[in-house]
Amino acid sequence: MKGIRRLAQHLDISIGTVSRALNGRPDVNEETRRRVLEAATELGYVPNQSGRSLRQGTTNIIGFMMQTGTEITGQGDTFFMSVFDGVQAVFSRHQLDLVALLCSSEEDPSDYLRRVVARGFADGLILSATQRHDPRIEFLAERNIPFVTLGRSLTDAGRPWLDLDFEGMAQAAIDRLVARGHRRIAVTRPHDDVNLGYIFVDRCREALAAHGLALDEELIFRSTPNEAGGYQIARDLLALEDRPTAILLVNETIAVGFYQALSEAGVRPGRDIAVIGRYSPQAHFLSPPLTCFRLKLRELGIALAETLLSTMPAFKHHYPQALVNAVWPMELVEGESDALTLDAAG
Amino acid sequence: MKGIRRLAQHLDISIGTVSRALNGRPDVNEETRRRVLEAATELGYVPNQSGRSLRQGTTNIIGFMMQTGTEITGQGDTFFMSVFDGVQAVFSRHQLDLVALLCSSEEDPSDYLRRVVARGFADGLILSATQRHDPRIEFLAERNIPFVTLGRSLTDAGRPWLDLDFEGMAQAAIDRLVARGHRRIAVTRPHDDVNLGYIFVDRCREALAAHGLALDEELIFRSTPNEAGGYQIARDLLALEDRPTAILLVNETIAVGFYQALSEAGVRPGRDIAVIGRYSPQAHFLSPPLTCFRLKLRELGIALAETLLSTMPAFKHHYPQALVNAVWPMELVEGESDALTLDAAG
DNA sequence: TTGAAAGCGCTAACAT
C-alpha cells in the first residue's frame, strides 16, 4: 500500500477525505484535517506529482527555458542565478516549483519547446534568449500557454515581456559622453540576431542625432558576447585611422577582454578613451573601475514571476498590478573609466 | 477526444497498438508502425508525461540540483552551463531530459530534495554543492534512488561521486612553486564547510611537508568565493609582516579581486609574488595572464551523466566502464603570474 | 462532513 491510500488506511478514513483535508477544502472537519496533516508529516507523505497532474491537468511547475551552450547569451557568471532567486521567492508563495529547462546547443529551441509543451511538463513558461524573430512566441500564444519572455521580440503576439532598458542605457550614456565633449562615440552589439543589438544601436543613433551627431557605421563593433569578443573589439578599434574617443559596451562580459587589449597597447580607459559598460561582478575590480549600468537582478526575477502569474487564471487575482511589456531600469554606477573629458576641439 | 485515443481513432486502430508502435515494441506490423509514426508527426502527438509516469513509475527526467543564491557555491552560470551541455549530450541518447532543480537560498536543500523525491519528479539525480557532511546523500541512498554527486563528502554511502582533482592541483602547484625557490607559500579556502577546502588545504600541507616545509596557519586565507573575497585576501596578505612569496587560489572567481588589490598596492603578480589559480573565462585577460588549472567542463558533464546512468538498472549495460568515485583532472595552463623565481636565499 | 467511485492518459498483461 502506497501513497494516499496508505495514509487513509493508517487513519482509517477514506482517501477522498484525506485529499480534501490536504488540499485545504472547506468541507472537512477541522479535527479531521488536523489528524490528516499530522499523519502526513509523520509518514512523510507528499502527493505524487504524476497522479495529481493527470487528474488536474496542472503540474505546479514553471519552466524557465534557457540555452546551455553559454557562449551564446553573453550573460555573466551569475546573471541567471540571481534572477532565479527572485523568481523563486514569488513562486514559493504559491507552491509552485521553478525548474530550468535546458535546451542543449545541439537542439533547436522551438523543437525543444514543442516537446516540453506536448508532454504537459509545465503550467507556465519563462523564455530567455529571445530572438528578434522568435517562433516560440507564436507557438505558445496559439496554444494559450501562459508565458513571459525575458527580452522583446518583433514576433509580438500581444503577450507579456520584460526587457532590460537598453534604450535608457543608450540615451543616458550618449548624453553623458556628449556632455563631456565626445563626438566620435563607438558602440558594440552582439554578433547574432538577438534583439537587444538592434534596439541598442538604434537608440544610440537617435540619441546622437538629437545632439546633431551621426553614428559612424565604422564605429559599430560586432562580437561574440564574451571576453575574447571584447578583446577583438579593442584590437579592431585600435587599428582604426580615426579612433573614437569613447565606446559603449552593451554586454556584461566583454569589458575584461576589452581592457586587456587596451592595456597591451598602452591605452588606458578614462585617460585615453572613455568606456561605459554593463555591470558585472568584475566591474569594480578592473583598473580603472568600470563606469557601468547595473540592474537589480533578483528584483527582475520577482517581476518576471509576477508578470507570468498575472496571466495565469489561477493566480491573476494576486497580481492585478503586474507589469506587462515593460523595460527594466538600469542604474549608472560611476567608475573612472569614462573620466576622459574633451574640450570643444574634440 | 485527446491524446493517444485521438490518434488511434484517426487511424482506426486500437490505442494499444498505437502505444506499442510508438514505443518500438517488436510485436507490431511494420506497415502499421509506419502509419502510426507518420500520423503522430502529422498531428503533433507526443505522449503525455504524467500518464506515462503514472503507469510506468518513471519520468525520463534527471534532475540536477543546484542552489540559486550564488554567493554560496562560487560556481556561476558559465560553469554549470558547460557541464550541462555535456550531461545532455549523453542523456539525449536515451531520451532522457535534464532539468535543473533550483533550490532557493531560503530553503533547506534537504527539505527541497525530500519534496522532489516524494513527488516522484525524477528518475535520477545529480547533486552539486556537496557539503562535507551532507544528509542528502544518506537520504537518497536509503531510498535507493540513483544519484551521483559532483563533489566528495565525508558522508559516504558507497555511492558514486566525481570531484575535481584538488589534490592533483595542490601537489602540482606546490611542487612547481617549491622548484622555483618558494618557501613561504599561502593558500586559500572557502569560508564555509564545503568539502573542497579541507581536501585542498590538507594536500597542500602534505605536499609542502614532502619538501620539508610547513604550511604556516597564518598563510591560510578564508574568504567568500567571489571577487570581493579575493580582494580581501590580498589586503590581508599585504598586511602581513612576513609576506608569502607565492599563493594558490582555489576558487575561480577570486583572482580578479585579488589582482586588483595587489595592483592598488603596486604589487605585481609574477614579479613580486607568484600566483597560481583556477581557470575562468577572465584568466587570460588579466595582467599578467594567470597561471591556472583548467578542466574540461563539458567532458566532466559527460562523465557525470555516464556515471549516473551506470547505476540505473535500465541503462547500466550501456556504461559498464563508467567512473565511480573518481577525481577529474585539471590541467595547468601557463600564464605569467607565477614567473617569480627565487634563489636559494628565498 | 464523509464515503464511494469515476476517470485523467498511458502501458502492459491478457485475450483473441
Next chain:
DNA sequence: ATGTTAGCGCTTTCAA
C-alpha cells in the same frame, strides 16, 4: 499482429 482492459495515484463529483 491486434484488440480489450486493468490500474498507476490522485481529485472531484455524486450520494449518503
